[in-house]
Amino acid sequence: MIKCMSLFSQILSEISLSSVSFEQLVMKHGNDRNAKGFTSKAQLVAMLFYRY
Numbered sequence: 001m002i003k004c005m006s007l008f009s010q011i012l013s014e015i016s017l018s019s020v021s022f023e024q025l026v027m028k029h030g031n032d033r034n035a036k037g038f039t040s041k042a043q044l045v046a047m048l049f050y051r052y
Helices: 007-017 022-029 040-051
Strands: none
Touching: 007 040, 022 040
16 A cells, blocks of 8 residues: 655655754744744644645
8 A cells, every 4th residue: 555645744744854953943043032822833834734
């Protein structure tokens, strides 16, 4: 049986396996410093889910 990953799943796996992680970039630039609702990663996942 052939198992396929969805495009959404493939994009999320590439983000988490990259050499510079998304969390490191958020900490470096201080994007979540004054966040009141979603974190940067949660917002990225929601936007990718909507698009793909």
